[in-house]
Structure formats: structure tokens, C-alpha cells
Amino acid sequence: MSFSQLQADAVSILAAWPAPDEALAAERDRYLSHLSTHHGAMSRDGGPDHFTCGGLVFDPTLEQVALVLHGKAKLWLQPGGHFEADDSSLAAAAAREVVEETGLPVDADRAELVDLHHHQLSAAFGRCRSHLDLRFAFVLDAPAPIVVSAELDAAQWWPVDALPEPTDPDLAGIVRRVRDQLRPGRPSESAGARSRS
Numbered sequence: 001m002s003f004s005q006l007q008a009d010a011v012s013i014l015a016a017w018p019a020p021d022e023a024l025a026a027e028r029d030r031y032l033s034h035l036s037t038h039h040g041a042m043s044r045d046g047g048p049d050h051f052t053c054g055g056l057v058f059d060p061t062l063e064q065v066a067l068v069l070h071g072k073a074k075l076w077l078q079p080g081g082h083f084e085a086d087d088s089s090l091a092a093a094a095a096r097e098v099v100e101e102t103g104l105p106v107d108a109d110r111a112e113l114v115d116l117h118h119h120q121l122s123a124a125f126g127r128c129r130s131h132l133d134l135r136f137a138f139v140l141d142a143p144a145p146i147v148v149s150a151e152l153d154a155a156q157w158w159p160v161d162a163l164p165e166p167t168d169p170d171l172a173g174i175v176r177r178v179r180d181q182l183r184p185g186r187p188s189e190s191a192g193a194r195s196r197s
Helices: 003-016 022-037 090-102 171-182
Strands: 049-058 064-070 075-077 080-082 112-120 130-139 154-159
Touching: 003 022, 003 090, 022 112, 022 130, 049 090, 049 171, 064 090, 080 090, 090 130, 112 171, 130 171
Parallel strands: 049 130
Antiparallel strands: 049 064, 049 080, 064 075, 064 154, 112 130
């Protein structure tokens, strides 16, 4: 896909996404508004406020989540990064970032959009002023070790109920919500909850 195709994909997925609460529904609407007025929004070169993707990766028990120690932010966060013009879908971009940073065998075809997080950035990020993050959930079929990328200080599995410090203050609540959302027996998903590849 090109960046313009990724942008069209983002509009389609977000417009159909059944946000789990009112706050995320409002954030979804802000994301759609940004996409309608910023035509280079999927590229890091498209403007200081642009879209990124991330992956919340859970082990098969849904009790462990994979986090990386982000060098610029100096925080433990979910794997993620910028879109590339050759990404075949939003979920494929998130899966690529997970594989690059952790080596974990995630499946883009089974990814689910679960969270939106617009956050401001420090001067360490250069011209990037803020990221409008699209976060996908991945659940592994079998336990797997993390292989730390050379670009990271650290990456490892953490108990969902005992995340490391320092981290983003919102992350613990997001991880627990997504874990509960993914547990067997949850209500059936509405159309558009899973990404389209």
C-alpha cells in the first residue's frame, strides 16, 4: 500500500470501530477529523502530528504482556512505531513493529484494534510533536521468548497486573481492559472490531 491507501484504510477501520467507551468514541472522532484534514497523516514526514501503530502482545494465558524499554521516552511501552509505505495494512504495520522489536511470532490476520492513544512528545523526538497511536492486540498461540532488538535497551514479558516502572500512566489500565476484552466468553464482537487486512 501507499501512504494514501493506508490513510483510506485507517478511515474505513476507524469509522466502523465500535469503541468500548465514550472517551474512546470521542478519540475515534478526533482521529477521523485529523485524517480528513491532514492528507499526509500516515507518514512521519507528513507533519509533526502523525499516526503510529503499536501492538499489545499477550501470551496464551492473557496474563503476560510484552513490553519494550523505549530509548527516547525512557519508559516501558508496547512495541510500535511509524508506518512504512510498503505496509500492506494497519495491522500488518503493527505486526511488523512487534516482530522487529521483540521477534515474537504475531499474526496480523488475527489482530484486533483495541485502543487509540494520542500523546504529546518530548524534544527528544525531534520534529515529531505528537503521535496518534493505533494499538492492535495480538495473542500468541504458544509461549515464546522475546528476542531483544539491537535498537532497544530491553524487552521482556511482564505480568498484566504488575507492569514495570517507569511506564505511561495510562498503560496499566489499558492493558487490563484489553486483557479482559480478549478473555473467552466475552460478548460477540461487532462488525469492524477486527482489522481488515
